[in-house]
Amino acid sequence: MNGIIVRWLTLTVAIVFTSYLLEGIRISGFLSALLAAAILGILNAFFRPIALLLTLPINILSLGLFTFIVNALMLKMASGVITGFEVVGFWSAIFGSLLISIISWLLSSFINDRGTVTSFDSEYRAKHKQNHPSANDTIDLENKGDDKWE
Numbered sequence: 001m002n003g004i005i006v007r008w009l010t011l012t013v014a015i016v017f018t019s020y021l022l023e024g025i026r027i028s029g030f031l032s033a034l035l036a037a038a039i040l041g042i043l044n045a046f047f048r049p050i051a052l053l054l055t056l057p058i059n060i061l062s063l064g065l066f067t068f069i070v071n072a073l074m075l076k077m078a079s080g081v082i083t084g085f086e087v088v089g090f091w092s093a094i095f096g097s098l099l100i101s102i103i104s105w106l107l108s109s110f111i112n113d114r115g116t117v118t119s120f121d122s123e124y125r126a127k128h129k130q131n132h133p134s135a136n137d138t139i140d141l142e143n144k145g146d147d148k149w150e
Contacts, residue, residue: 024092032084
């Protein structure tokens with residue numbers, strides 16, 4: 001349950017950042033961004049797969065670029081449901097969905113499956129210790145003189 005809440009908050013932060021970066025996306029407050037993130041998450045979970053399946057021939061012909069239009073439509077649909085969240089224009093929806101995706105992906109890359117914040121270094125250490133349980137994190141060396149270390 002922690003993971004869902006943290007991802008919801010990361011999507012909310014992505015929407016807030018995008019509204020500051022693009023003039024065509026407006027939010028009236030943090031609560032409207034929170035609700036927009038919830039609606040966008042629900043739309044992406046239920047309607048986006050159906051929309052991608054229905055537009056599969058166009059998507060194949062456009063080499064996947066039509067996915068940007070589907071994402072923009074999901075963003076416009078979310079703005080139609082939430083009164084404090086407004087997306088003005090087609091290009092604002094395209095660039096907004098792209099920015100929201102990038103920011104959300106960047107923020108989510110620091111969150112593991114349990115919803116806790118992690119870094120790449122700690123994930124590497126955990127995998128390294130799992131493969132080599134007797135390995136230490138430090139190496140002790142002594143200077144024996146004449147630039148010899150043991």
